[in-house]
Amino acid sequence: MQLYNLKHPEEHTTFAQALKQGLGRDRGLFFPAVIPRLEGINELLQIPFVERSQKILGAWLNDELGIERVKRLVNNAFTFPVPVVKVDERLFALELFHGPTLAFKDFGARFMAQCLSELAENEPITILTATSGDTGAAVADAFYGLNNINVVILYPENKISTLQEKMFCTLGGNIHTIAVSSDFDTCQNLVKQAFDDETLNKSLHLNSANSINISRLLAQICYYFEGAAELQRVTGSVPVISVPSGNFGNLTAGLLAHAMGLPVKRFIAATNSNDTVPRYLQNSIWEPHKTVATISNAMDVSEPSNWPRVEAICKVAGLPLASIEGRAVSEDITAMSIKELYRAGYLADPHTAISAQALRQSLQEDETGLFMATAHPAKFKDRIDRVLNTDLDLPPRLSDAAKKKNLSERIPPEFERLKSYLVQCQ
Secondary structure, three states: OEEEEOOOOOOEEEHHHHHHHOOOHHHOOEEEOOOOOOOOHHHHOOOOHHHHHHHHHHHHHHHHHOHHHHHHHHHHHOOOOOOEEEOOOOEEEEEOOOOOOOEOHHHHHHHHHHHHHHHOOOOOEEEEEEOOOHHHHHHHHHHOOOOOEEEEEEEEOOOOOHHHHHHHOOOOOOEEEEEEOOOHHHHHHHHHHHHHOHHHHHHHOEEOOOOOOHHHHHHHHHHHHHHHHHHHHHHOOOOEEEEEOOOOHHHHHHHHHHHOOOOOOEEEEEEOOOOHHHHHHHHOOOOOOOOOOOOOHHHOOOOOOOHHHHHHHHHHHOOOHHHEEEEEOOHHHHHHHHHHHHHOOOOOOHHHHHHHHHHHHHOOOOOOEEEEEOEOHHHHHHHHHHHHOOOOOOOHHHHHHHOOOOOOEEEOOOHHHHHHHHHHOO
């Protein structure tokens, strides 16, 4: 697999190198030189999820890694179900929260961890990443206890749910967590500054497990095929797909699936009040506002890192940006959507509720929609209980984490403080 740097197209690399390096020169995102087209899509949609995923990822990686290795990586990473749940006759949820940390990030994080375990050749690595909520837990779980890999996770203090925080800030060992007294965009910029510090980068062998790492995006392609396959089996229709969007890695993976040949009628980029992309899709002006805190905190992102990849896919695949529909959902409408889904018999977390609401607003009478259910609602128990006036039970994974001590370091949003911490925990 060959990739190039979107900022410096002359910089080329392999999958293995991009996996270990994360970003290219000047924080450039790596992008595939060729997006493979799959043959026999209808037949592919008939086979089981893991077998299909081996074929999908094999189209990207077999030439470089070999067929048997790709099969093993997929088999070890994707060990949990991906159900499609009917909400009503035209609305279906693709549940992506049945992995070990109860969020869709498990797909990408586990696949990346498997790849690094095989390809890092025992060289020491420091995974440095920022999270707006669920990435932290998925990365921590996937890399916990792996030899020669230190993990440092930044997150915005008091801006993620308590249970999200407990899921990754209580492990210790090779997992180090930092609460930054700012927002997610600031955390993300601190990470990028670390990668730009050449001495620090080389001495720590820095890598990122955000969706900027190409391995995570490739893994996420697979569940779009599963959702479309199940919807076709149940309804015989091509879906409209609504994606709750923060850093836009999830939508990027969906567009890559579409470019590979997956039939999708259109995509909806659903955001909360941090609506940079919906406004851009309307007026073609990229104008990030100051990030605001919402009950859908994993989407509290005003400058999504993956947007350049979205535009590159559209250009390469001949998809007009107008084929992506941007919809922003307010706090009040998010709460209304949680209640509306609950009355229909479906319990959704705030991010999923935004995805469902954007889909309801967009769906035509002759269309069937699939919305991404990205996190277990109990991860946001305090918010769901407040909206629904209920008392959600916690699954064992969450109730166990809730009892543990938070081990996070707290720092101001200053790069020198982060740099000092990284050197100390080497």
